[in-house]
Amino acid sequence: MANPLLEVRHISKGFDGTGVLEDVSLTVHEGEVLVVVGPSGCGKSTLLRCINGLERIDSGEILLRGKPITGEKRDLVAVRQKVGMVFQSYDLFPHMDVMGNLLLGPTKALRRPKAEVEAEAMAMLKRVGLEEKAHALPRTLSGGQKQRVALVRAMLMKPEMLLLDEITAALDPEMVREVLNVVLDLAKEGMTMAIVTHEMRFAEAVADRVIFLEGGVIVEEGAPAQFFHHPKTERARQFLNTFVYEAAKKQSENSADA
Numbered sequence: 001m002a003n004p005l006l007e008v009r010h011i012s013k014g015f016d017g018t019g020v021l022e023d024v025s026l027t028v029h030e031g032e033v034l035v036v037v038g039p040s041g042c043g044k045s046t047l048l049r050c051i052n053g054l055e056r057i058d059s060g061e062i063l064l065r066g067k068p069i070t071g072e073k074r075d076l077v078a079v080r081q082k083v084g085m086v087f088q089s090y091d092l093f094p095h096m097d098v099m100g101n102l103l104l105g106p107t108k109a110l111r112r113p114k115a116e117v118e119a120e121a122m123a124m125l126k127r128v129g130l131e132e133k134a135h136a137l138p139r140t141l142s143g144g145q146k147q148r149v150a151l152v153r154a155m156l157m158k159p160e161m162l163l164l165d166e167i168t169a170a171l172d173p174e175m176v177r178e179v180l181n182v183v184l185d186l187a188k189e190g191m192t193m194a195i196v197t198h199e200m201r202f203a204e205a206v207a208d209r210v211i212f213l214e215g216g217v218i219v220e221e222g223a224p225a226q227f228f229h230h231p232k233t234e235r236a237r238q239f240l241n242t243f244v245y246e247a248a249k250k251q252s253e254n255s256a257d258a
Ligand SMILES: Nc1ncnc2c1ncn2[C@@H]1O[C@H](COP(=O)(O)OP(=O)(O)OP(=O)(O)O)[C@@H](O)[C@H]1O
Pocket: 015, 016, 020, 038, 039, 040, 041, 042, 043, 044, 045, 046, 047
């Protein structure tokens, strides 16, 4: 197996004395897609934020390609370039057009030539079906379009891995697919990713490995086919059952509408 790109070793993190993550360890190998699922408040976002350096960990260690990115000598600018993150809210700069938003990081932080980045950005916009929107302002885009721009923006920083935190949670159902398809394409191309999602079908399709987090602890870890169809723990079974119930409810609502 390829070398570990990311290693999280025994990290703990609390807020104001309340533990949120407890002794969490995980590894993500190069080209691998790890999906993290679990109930609301279990610490999924906190875990991603710790990896990306947005939160400081209380104990443990996080390594990128074997080098610690936590501790006294951590270089947050370097970490955030190497570990890209996309959130539920797209946070594009509202006064800049799409291209302006895309050029900012690569030209300012990476000091790459504008023309070169522009050509790359155009090619990527085309791939996600947004070449006509290069000069549109964010407020004129749909949520799904904004989120695809946010993904392009993260990829233009040429990160070694991407962290995606519920990137479709704020979208209308019809826009979810167009965004998830972009993520599936990135996975096929070998992009290393850690993904938090409530979209269980997508999770199963995209994951190489799944982690089930509850109460800040990894309760179960496994291959997607095993986790989604034959969970080992009662807790995971219960968690997955709520989704089966919701999906069935949605389906019966839809057929009632028809
Ligand atoms: N900055 C903060 N200060 C204090 N408590 C926080 C902070 N950030 C998160 N928490 C708490 O940590 C716990 C885990 O939060 P987190 O956002 O990681 O959960 P989550 O699994 O991402 O939930 P969701 O599925 O709802 O997004 C929650 O109890 C939350 O209230």
